Every structure is written in C-alpha cells, then in structure tokens.
Amino acid sequence: MKKSIGKVNIVVNGAGAAGTAIVKLLLNAGAANIIMLDSKGIMHEGMDMRRINAVQDALLARTNRQKIKGQLIDAVQGADVLIGVSSPGIFTAEMIQSMSTDPIVLSLCNPEPEMSYADAKAAGAKVAGTGRSDSPNQVNNVLVFPGVFRGAIDVRARKINEDMKLAAVYAIADLVDEDELREEYVVPNVFDPRVAPAVAAAVAGAAIKSGVARVCLDPEEVRINTAARIKAC
Incomplete structure (x- = not known):
C-alpha cells in the first residue's frame, strides 16, 4: 500500500479494551481516518451517551470525521484496512470486496477469527493476518509484552507511556x-528470538528519552541482556 498512514482509511471493529487501545495507538502513530x-454499529459524535464509556467518548472527537452512521458493511466501503477485535466469523467476502484495491484485513479475535486467513485472501485481501499460529502473519500480543516489560523494568520506568x-x-x-x-x-514470527530484545531496547530508550525512566542504561545493553536471558531459559 503506497500511502502514508495519515492517508489510510482504517476500520476497527470492536470498541472494548483491545479496540480502543488499537485506535489510540494508530492515532498516535499518525492515522487520521479511523x-x-x-x-451496535458505527460510533460517532452525538450518539447515545448511555452506549459509551469515558475511553470511547474521548476517541469520538478524533475518529469518524465524516460522521458516517450505520453498520460494518457501511463502514468498510472503500476502506484500506479492516481490523477486527470482535466476534468470530463476522467478516464476509462482500465486506472485503467493497474495500479499496488490495486491502489489508487483520482478524484478531481469538481463538476463532472474524475471518480465516484463507477466506480473507480468497475474498481479495492483499494482506491478511489473524491471531492464530497456524496461518501466516500471526498478530499476537506475545510479540510485545515480554520486551515491553523487560525494557520498562530495566530502566525502572515510572509508567508505560505512548x-x-x-x-x-x-x-x-x-x-x-x-x-x-x-x-x-x-x-516477525512470535518465536523469533530477536523480537523481545529489540522491543526491550526500544522501549528502554523511549522511556529514557521521554523522561519516565529512573535509571539510564544504554539500550544496546538492554538488548544484549534480554537476549542472554532468553538464551538461558
């Protein structure tokens, strides 16, 4: 996809803890069209406040700029990326085919995704991914958590920030x-031994740079130490 992240049209189906965290991360990375x-359907400013929580409310002003209303089939029209953290089997071929050319479809509901990798590819997805280990492009939080916490602990970070x-x-x-x-x-594969050390080093460096670290370490030292811990297991 030859677009900057600010130009990419993204749909996130699921507005619980995972969905709202994904939206916040995408916004902080520069996404502008989410x-x-x-x-119950598309979330937008002016919707029934009894339906939303404080986290969702804070995101409404930064998402759905066109104030589109309706259901998932309406949201995906012309979208470049569809991310699911919702319910098994909810994505359909019709939805994928209504997206832009060469769409990206990430069905992250576990253990059964919104659409299998094979079905997403058959429906026209250029890139597909799920949370499962038996398909290509496994998107799983195990890629993140070990390294994030290792890096944060090593520099004694006061918090984990954006x-x-x-x-x-x-x-x-x-x-x-x-x-x-x-x-x-x-x-990368979730079992790639490079992942946790790389993440730990990056997180430690970001903690130091953003002023939340209590201890200043060379990120390369964090990487080496994390790799050694993994090797010793």
Missing part, C-alpha cells in the same frame, strides 16, 4: 527487512 464500531508503545511497534516492524517483506510475511 472509523470505530461497537456491537512513546514506549510506539517504540515497540517500530522495533517489531524493523525486524522485517524490505527484501524479506511479502504478503505472507509482514510481521
């Missing part, structure tokens, strides 16, 4: 080289 849905989260994202992305990047490999 539609978020809960179980800079640290984004540093983890970019560290993971950087592990897939341009010459390796392909439709079936857009994210």
Whole structure:
C-alpha cells in the first residue's frame, strides 16, 4: 500500500479494551481516518451517551470525521484496512470486496477469527493476518509484552507511556527487512528470538528519552541482556 498512514482509511471493529487501545495507538502513530464500531454499529459524535464509556467518548472527537452512521458493511466501503477485535466469523467476502484495491484485513479475535486467513485472501485481501499460529502473519500480543516489560523494568520506568508503545511497534516492524517483506510475511514470527530484545531496547530508550525512566542504561545493553536471558531459559 503506497500511502502514508495519515492517508489510510482504517476500520476497527470492536470498541472494548483491545479496540480502543488499537485506535489510540494508530492515532498516535499518525492515522487520521479511523472509523470505530461497537456491537451496535458505527460510533460517532452525538450518539447515545448511555452506549459509551469515558475511553470511547474521548476517541469520538478524533475518529469518524465524516460522521458516517450505520453498520460494518457501511463502514468498510472503500476502506484500506479492516481490523477486527470482535466476534468470530463476522467478516464476509462482500465486506472485503467493497474495500479499496488490495486491502489489508487483520482478524484478531481469538481463538476463532472474524475471518480465516484463507477466506480473507480468497475474498481479495492483499494482506491478511489473524491471531492464530497456524496461518501466516500471526498478530499476537506475545510479540510485545515480554520486551515491553523487560525494557520498562530495566530502566525502572515510572509508567508505560505512548512513546514506549510506539517504540515497540517500530522495533517489531524493523525486524522485517524490505527484501524479506511479502504478503505472507509482514510481521516477525512470535518465536523469533530477536523480537523481545529489540522491543526491550526500544522501549528502554523511549522511556529514557521521554523522561519516565529512573535509571539510564544504554539500550544496546538492554538488548544484549534480554537476549542472554532468553538464551538461558
């Protein structure tokens, strides 16, 4: 997809803890065109306040700028990316085919995704991913958590802030080289021994730079120590 993140049209289906965290991270990464849905449909400013919580409310002013209303089938029209953290089997071929050319479909509901990898590809997804280990492009939080906490602990971070989260994202992305990047490999394997050390180093560095670290360490030292811990297991 040859678009900057600010130009990409993204739909996030699911507005619970995972969905709202994904939306916040995307916004902080520079995404500007996001539609978020809960179980009742598209979320927008002016909707029934009894239906939303404080976290969702804070995101409404920054999402769905066109104030689109309706259901998932309406939200995905012309979208570039569809992310699901909702219910098994909820994505359909019709939805994928109504998206933009060469869409990205990430069905992250576990253990059964919103749409299987094979079905998403058959429906026209250029890149597909799920949370499952038996399909390409497994998007799983195990890629993130060990390294994030290792990096935060090593520098005795007062909290885990948005800079640290984004540093983890970019560290993971950087592990897939341009010459390796392909439709079936857009994210490193969850068992890749490079992941946790790279994430830990990036998170530690971001904590130091953003002023929440109590201890200043060379991020490379954090990487080496994390790799040694893994090797010793």
